[in-house]
Amino acid sequence: MGDCSLLKKEILLGGLRCSHCAKDIIKTVSNLEEVEGCNLDFEAQKLIIDILDTYNEDKVVSKVIDTINSIEPDLDIDVTINSINSRKRQKGRGKNMKSLSKAEVNDNVNPIKVEFILNGLNCAHCAEVINEKVGKLKGVKSSNLNFVNKKMTLNLTDEQNESEIIRKTIDIINNTEPGLDIVVNSKSKLGIKKEIILGGLNCAHCAEVIGQKVSNLSEIESSDLNFINKKLTVLIKQNENSKQVIEKIIDIINNTEPGLDINIVKNSQQANISVEEKEKDSSKKDLLKLIVGFGMYAVAIYQSTIGVESKLMNLLLIISYLVVGGGVIIKALKNMTKGRIFDENFLMLIATVGALAIGEVEEAVAVMLFYQLGEYLQGIAVGKSRKSIASLMNIRPDSANLKVNNEIKVVSPEDVEIGDVIVIKPGEKVPLDGVIIDGSSMVDTSAITGESVLRETAIGDDILSGFINKNSLLIVKVTKGYGESTVSKILDLVENASSKKSKTENFISKFSRYYTPIVVCLAATIAIIPPIVIQGAEFSEWFYRGLLFLVVSCPCALVLSIPLSFFSGIGYASKNGILIKGSNYLEALKDVDTVVFDKTGTLTKGVFNVTNINAVDISKQELLEYAAIAEVNSNHPIAKSILKTYGKAVDLDSIKNYEEIAAHGIRVQYNNEKILAGNEKLMKANNILYSEAKEVGTVVYVAVNGIYKGYVVISDEVKEDSKDAIRNLKNVGIKEVVMLTGDNKDVANKVASDLNIDTVYSSLLPNEKVEKVEEIYEGRNEKEKVAFVGDGINDAPVLARVDVGIAMGALGSDAAIEAADVVLMTDEPNKIYKAIEISKKTNKIVWQNIIFALGVKVVVMVLGAGGMATMWEAIFADVGVALIAVINAMRILK
Ligand SMILES: Nc1ncnc2c1ncn2[C@@H]1O[C@H](COP(=O)(O)OP(=O)(O)OP(=O)(O)O)[C@@H](O)[C@H]1O
Numbered sequence: 001m002g003d004c005s006l007l008k009k010e011i012l013l014g015g016l017r018c019s020h021c022a023k024d025i026i027k028t029v030s031n032l033e034e035v036e037g038c039n040l041d042f043e044a045q046k047l048i049i050d051i052l053d054t055y056n057e058d059k060v061v062s063k064v065i066d067t068i069n070s071i072e073p074d075l076d077i078d079v080t081i082n083s084i085n086s087r088k089r090q091k092g093r094g095k096n097m098k099s100l101s102k103a104e105v106n107d108n109v110n111p112i113k114v115e116f117i118l119n120g121l122n123c124a125h126c127a128e129v130i131n132e133k134v135g136k137l138k139g140v141k142s143s144n145l146n147f148v149n150k151k152m153t154l155n156l157t158d159e160q161n162e163s164e165i166i167r168k169t170i171d172i173i174n175n176t177e178p179g180l181d182i183v184v185n186s187k188s189k190l191g192i193k194k195e196i197i198l199g200g201l202n203c204a205h206c207a208e209v210i211g212q213k214v215s216n217l218s219e220i221e222s223s224d225l226n227f228i229n230k231k232l233t234v235l236i237k238q239n240e241n242s243k244q245v246i247e248k249i250i251d252i253i254n255n256t257e258p259g260l261d262i263n264i265v266k267n268s269q270q271a272n273i274s275v276e277e278k279e280k281d282s283s284k285k286d287l288l289k290l291i292v293g294f295g296m297y298a299v300a301i302y303q304s305t306i307g308v309e310s311k312l313m314n315l316l317l318i319i320s321y322l323v324v325g326g327g328v329i330i331k332a333l334k335n336m337t338k339g340r341i342f343d344e345n346f347l348m349l350i351a352t353v354g355a356l357a358i359g360e361v362e363e364a365v366a367v368m369l370f371y372q373l374g375e376y377l378q379g380i381a382v383g384k385s386r387k388s389i390a391s392l393m394n395i396r397p398d399s400a401n402l403k404v405n406n407e408i409k410v411v412s413p414e415d416v417e418i419g420d421v422i423v424i425k426p427g428e429k430v431p432l433d434g435v436i437i438d439g440s441s442m443v444d445t446s447a448i449t450g451e452s453v454l455r456e457t458a459i460g461d462d463i464l465s466g467f468i469n470k471n472s473l474l475i476v477k478v479t480k481g482y483g484e485s486t487v488s489k490i491l492d493l494v495e496n497a498s499s500k501k502s503k504t505e506n507f508i509s510k511f512s513r514y515y516t517p518i519v520v521c522l523a524a525t526i527a528i529i530p531p532i533v534i535q536g537a538e539f540s541e542w543f544y545r546g547l548l549f550l551v552v553s554c555p556c557a558l559v560l561s562i563p564l565s566f567f568s569g570i571g572y573a574s575k576n577g578i579l580i581k582g583s584n585y586l587e588a589l590k591d592v593d594t595v596v597f598d599k600t601g602t603l604t605k606g607v608f609n610v611t612n613i614n615a616v617d618i619s620k621q622e623l624l625e626y627a628a629i630a631e632v633n634s635n636h637p638i639a640k641s642i643l644k645t646y647g648k649a650v651d652l653d654s655i656k657n658y659e660e661i662a663a664h665g666i667r668v669q670y671n672n673e674k675i676l677a678g679n680e681k682l683m684k685a686n687n688i689l690y691s692e693a694k695e696v697g698t699v700v701y702v703a704v705n706g707i708y709k710g711y712v713v714i715s716d717e718v719k720e721d722s723k724d725a726i727r728n729l730k731n732v733g734i735k736e737v738v739m740l741t742g743d744n745k746d747v748a749n750k751v752a753s754d755l756n757i758d759t760v761y762s763s764l765l766p767n768e769k770v771e772k773v774e775e776i777y778e779g780r781n782e783k784e785k786v787a788f789v790g791d792g793i794n795d796a797p798v799l800a801r802v803d804v805g806i807a808m809g810a811l812g813s814d815a816a817i818e819a820a821d822v823v824l825m826t827d828e829p830n831k832i833y834k835a836i837e838i839s840k841k842t843n844k845i846v847w848q849n850i851i852f853a854l855g856v857k858v859v860v861m862v863l864g865a866g867g868m869a870t871m872w873e874a875i876f877a878d879v880g881v882a883l884i885a886v887i888n889a890m891r892i893l894k
């Protein structure tokens with residue numbers, strides 16, 4: 001590392017005004033692997049990043065810019081390239097100004113995404129290699145491979161090279177890990193992807209002809225016919241009518257090769273099912289090989305105990321070795337030709353061939369057998385946990401019943417448009433968000449909210465995708481396209497969560513990059529040096545010890561189980577109605593020791609009732625009318641409750657100069673009367689002589705033309721589960737619970753004492769809430785984290801400031817989903833402790849796995865070096881440990 005030096009780059013973020021985005025930018029940029037340090041000067045609108053000069057700086061800078069654009073698309077970004085401390089570069093500050101034109105920057109606003117599903121990908125190391133190589137392709141801005149759901153997402157710089165990049169990516173994948181089944185989902189604006197399965201297609205020549213003819217269609221952007229899985233994938237140009245094009249394609253197929261069983265794939269899930277079946281087949285083959293291999297091994301060992309000729313026994317053993325290890329040998333040789341020598345297969349080949357060479361035939365075969373058995377079991381375990389995570393998130397609807405002229409057509413949810421009418425039968429999943437226009441029913445919201453009670457819905461109610469209609473027919477008018485629906489958003493969030501890596505994950509991936517080479521070097525040293533320097537040391541003895549090191553040199557147990565653990569935690573949380581936007585937040589939750597709550601709408605219901613009206617010189621009804629006139633344009637819960645009590649219409653045309661003053665109230669003109677309605681601060685600010693209300697409650701004072709007219713007292717109720725929520729937080733180790741509110745001191749103190757809240761700050765303006773949070777941060781170290789819980793409406797700046805911002809009741813509210821790091825799908829504060837519990841459990845299991853895996857490996861290496869361990873221990877330290885770690889990770893789901 002001695003030769004590395006740091007490059008500093010300044011990125012000017014013109015127009016950065018949102019402190020939330022600023023925080024997000026820092027958080028995300030500093031999480032980028034290539035960025036060593038990162039600092040944001042909010043005043044100067046400047047982001048300074050440190051990059052190691054071992055990275056390609058342009059790449060890193062453009063990655064950083066992409067990151068910024070994905071958070072806050074409209075910034076005016078300029079890059080100043082500075083190199084400080086660099087021996088190679090001696091440029092002065094600010095000399096080498098490189099500015100990106102606005103057009104270039106805007107280009108990044110809507111990144112072009114391509115998704116690859118790599119079915120059959122079981123090697124975490126290969127996954128990393130693939131991701132790294134693809135990330136370096138020209139035209140690829142960034143790539144993220146989620147090993148757990150086998151999905152790789154590429155962000156491209158522009159759409160022109162898309163097909164080229166897709167081809168190159170597929171090449172890379174095939175070269176690195178041959179035999180994968182690759183599904184490409186292009187979400188680009190280029191077109192609509194359709195997959196057609198051609199059942200019974202057995203003639204390769206016909207396939208070629210079909211492929212040729214289809215690709216010649218002018219309506220088609222690109223097409224690909226995979227003869228092996230009989231799948232024709234076409235990308236239909238954006239402006240074409242996909243139904244007509246599909247019909248044309250079907251005609252072509254029928255003319256070329258009549259009698260095929262043509263199936264149009266509705267969604268990639270379906271395609272995955274057939275792939276899954278194939279994977280099952282190959283795992284059956286593996287099992288068969290193992291049984292045969294173990295059988296022969298057992299016979300050979302038995303023969304040797306009864307004294308049969310050892311040549312025959314060795315022959316049996318070698319056959320068993322080839323049957324079970326054939327795949328490993330082929331893969332290893334292939335990889336060797338590509339110069340990949342730290343590959344697991346290769347190391348296993350060397351270890352076993354080495355053992356054979358020194359005459360340890362029995363052991364060599366046993367190592368291969370148990371290695372393959374371990375891999376096999378590990379495959380099953382990973383597959384199982386993938387399935388259980390997937391079933392937690394099994395909210396994707398399969399189809400929608402579209403109503404067209406009194407007829408019902410079953411279509412894919414993607415094909416339904418806003419304004420379409422769909423029919424949801426009892427027992428069906430709600431496919432899209434909408435509003436009920438006919439019918440009433442009970443719906444099960446648990447898949448989305450984690451709430452087990454059924455909800456009653458009727459005409460006029462909103463209904464969200466992912467709910468299940470329980471008992472009677474509902475007619476729904478669709479209000480959002482599938483891409484914008486609740487289900488897609490949740491799935492997007494959860495699937496992308498793995499790209500925000502936790503510190504532990506980053507540590508492990510860095511660690512594993514050094515671990516294998518170091519252990520391999522140790523292996524070589526042990527095999528070579530002692531026989532030379534120690535007198536009488538036998539070469540084969542030390543060679544064997546070296547081989548042990550090779551067997552334990554794979555960090556797979558960690559590379560596999562740790563991301564799996566975080567993904568399980570996120571999946572499990574989502575099952576409970578808790579959406580966690582990144583592994584980093586899941587990890588941070590365990591360190592939270594202070595939870596700060598907003599009051600209204602968070603701890604209280606935010607539904608006020610008028611409890612008293614105190615009018616001066618006018619009637620109560622008149623006072624209420626003034627209040628209602630003032631509040632009619634406000635969305636504040638206070639406004640809603642006053643209007644509800646007033647119950648009559650207000651003449652909107654007579655209202656002028658409406659002004660809502662945050663945390664104060666309303667100022668408005670009605671005909672010739674200037675009305676003020678708000679709290680004491682508002683009265684004081686306008687020099688109104690008012691008399692203070694005696695009751696505890698939220699008080700709305702009213703003044704007309706500068707003269708005080710009385711007040712309306714309204715009160716809110718605490719939520720049923722708020723008290724439990726606070727108690728449970730204390731039980732999971734939260735030291736301090738704080739409440740912030742814009743409401744008055746009396747109300748605040750009452751709520752705090754009812755709920756056992758430690759610290760209260762009242763009568764706060766929105767910016768004072770941020771200041772209070774700053775105060776809470778003073779004198780804290782990094783390990784003591786603060787979470788803030790709000791309803792996401794007025795508290796975005798605070799949500800943004802804290803380590804973990806939690807928004808609640810986000811069902812349907814986009815603002816809250818945007819602003820927070822953790823989103824609770826329901827209004828229940830009692831979910832927060834649950835999120836912390838999941839975080840702690842995940843963390844515990846992650847560290848159990850790290851300590852266990854490394855511990856066992858180190859012990860085996862030490863014993864091995866001292867000649868006290870055999871291949872058996874080594875093989876356990878490799879595949880046995882990996883298997884146990886994966887099984888351990890699955891405990892998170894329980
Ligand atoms: N539309 C309004 N009409 C009357 N008073 C208002 C209105 N909006 C705000 N206020 C006054 O300002 C205070 C603070 O309002 P703000 O919206 O900042 O906090 P809140 O969301 O009601 O409470 P919390 O801070 O607990 O979430 C309210 O308690 C009320 O006294």
Ligand SMILES: [Zn+2]
Nearest residue numbers: 598599600794
């Ligand atoms: Zn609030």
